Amino acid sequence: MLAALLAAAFWLMFASTRGWPVSTTHSIVGALIGFAVVGIDVNAVHWGKVVEVVASWIISPLIGGTISYLLVMSTRKLILETDNPMKNAKRYAPLYIFFVGFIISLVTLFKGLKHLDILLTGWQSLLLALVIGLATSLLGWFFIRRIQFNAEENRDFHYASVEKVFTPMMLFTACAMAFAHGSNDVANGIGPLAAVISIVRSGGEVMQHSPLPLWVLVLGGCGIVLGLITLGYRVMLTVGKRITELTPSRGFCAELAAATTVVLASRTGLPVSTTHILVGSVLGVGLARGIGALDLRVVGNIILSWLITLPAGAIMAMFFFFTLKGIFG
Known part of the structure; x- marks a missing residue:
């Protein structure tokens, strides 16, 4: 497991220095495959699950890109x-x-509350998300109605005042996605470490379920923040500027x-990667502005980094x- 952790960490750091938005999940999966092949047996790997991971390279960006295209057109x-x-x-x-508000609430209700032992049915989650969505909409309307048209700003950019409307909306969605993405990546990162701690505490016995110490979660959280501060800006530049030009409305x-x-x-239950989804959405x-709006060289490098993540980790x-x-x- 230590070998898997080191492999995933080194690959992610290398990819980050290059500005490649690779999947933490796939890095961990690739590393675990490599460890299982040499440390246990080739048959220890569930290759059907590996095929699902590979399928996510297509499914994730395709769905995200289609929805973002429709939103831009709307x-x-x-x-x-x-x-x-x-x-x-x-x-x-x-x-x-x-x-x-509705979608972000569903993300949290469907993926986050079960870890807090708060169990809601699908209909309960849907109803609560509707209420939160309506409350968010009302709050947004209260602030947006104060934004005024500024002729001076619109002289250089015709939609400057309109983009102001989307700025707070984009900030909210960005923070919410960072929350969802961060929670997922921390879980992936500390998964092998949690397994090692469980084996050590049980005297070498491999257990299906074991309590997770709080300090492990804190360590994972600190690690992701430190990585964001030191190398995260390179990936931000790639996704936020180099793929295509983004404005607040497009980013939203x-x-x-x-x-x-x-x-x-x-x-x-679709096998998707949050990283690939976001890149596909961008x-x-x-594409809503035409193929010429994309930097195809950057896109090609990103796709290549996705393809080599699994074998590199292994x-x-x-x-x-x-x-x-x-x-x-």
């Missing part, structure tokens, strides 16, 4: 390409905000599409396994 038709964009932005923004569409895809995947936003895990075995016997 903002064009309802707001941007109308006679009075500012008026229509204020009219339809509460509707978009409702979807934000990408984030909302990613959150929607996470909800759909969590309820249907690609969908770019090979590194094998290397660390034999290295540690040679050192400690």
